[in-house]
Amino acid sequence: xxxxxxxxxxxxxxxxxxxxxxxxxxxSMFDYFLWYKKYPxxxxxxxxxxxxxxxKNEDGRxxxxxxxSAKHLSLHIVPSQPGDSAVYFCAASVTGTASKLTFGTGTxxxxxx
Amino acid sequence: xVKVTQSSRYLVKRTGEKVFLECVQDMDHxxxxxxxxxxxxxxxxxxFSYDVKMKEKGxxxxxxxVSREKKERFSLILESASTNQTSMYLCASSFTTGGSNExxxxxSGTQLSVL
Numbered sequence: 001x002x003x004x005x006x007x008x009x010x011x012x013x014x015x016x017x018x019x020x021x022x023x024x025x026x027x028s029m030f031d032y033f034l035w036y037k038k039y040p041x042x043x044x045x046x047x048x049x050x051x052x053x054x055x056k057n058e059d060g061r062x063x064x065x066x067x068x069s070a071k072h073l074s075l076h077i078v079p080s081q082p083g084d085s086a087v088y089f090c091a092a093s094v095t096g097t098a099s100k101l102t103f104g105t106g107t108x109x110x111x112x113x
Numbered sequence: 114x115v116k117v118t119q120s121s122r123y124l125v126k127r128t129g130e131k132v133f134l135e136c137v138q139d140m141d142h143x144x145x146x147x148x149x150x151x152x153x154x155x156x157x158x159x160x161f162s163y164d165v166k167m168k169e170k171g172x173x174x175x176x177x178x179v180s181r182e183k184k185e186r187f188s189l190i191l192e193s194a195s196t197n198q199t200s201m202y203l204c205a206s207s208f209t210t211g212g213s214n215e216x217x218x219x220x221s222g223t224q225l226s227v228l
Binding site: 006013104105 | 117122146148153154155156157158160171179203205216217218220221222
């Protein structure tokens, strides 16, 4: 049972444009959400997170939006850069479970010149 | 910077062999995790540990065991490797804050091939 879903396995965006990566979850107990970025042959690295008490969190070019009623979150990257080409994983957890994260299946983003 | 080190980058083993994957972190983190990453399946949690000598099953523990004798080291053991355990294995650690801002720090991964 996939509790965190990323329905788009891949996404291609031109440099300078906006990248929007989507994530849906089914477990209403999740209250903390994270995005990780992974380059080939490297471990995932933390990108940005959001608590369920917020609906938006911004960090430079990266913004995460949370729609609790729809159980949906999205990551916006503006402007997209070639170095953003990577696999992006959405993850969710329940506060107090000491970072036991449930990950989505990932979306491969390719930023073209 | 937090460093999570996995002992091998690539490993090739034969079916039936006992396999040890080692992970060491240098930030005194309480929590350590083993995930495997497979195409189309994302990262799935195998085992985790909140403290020395403690372990808990994740979502896919079958065929695996773990050992945590020291705080900084978390080992994943494949008792009898099988071809369906060919995968990228990722170790991670985190610090318990008690709040909602805990995040995982990952190692570079071990690509295990079982022939």
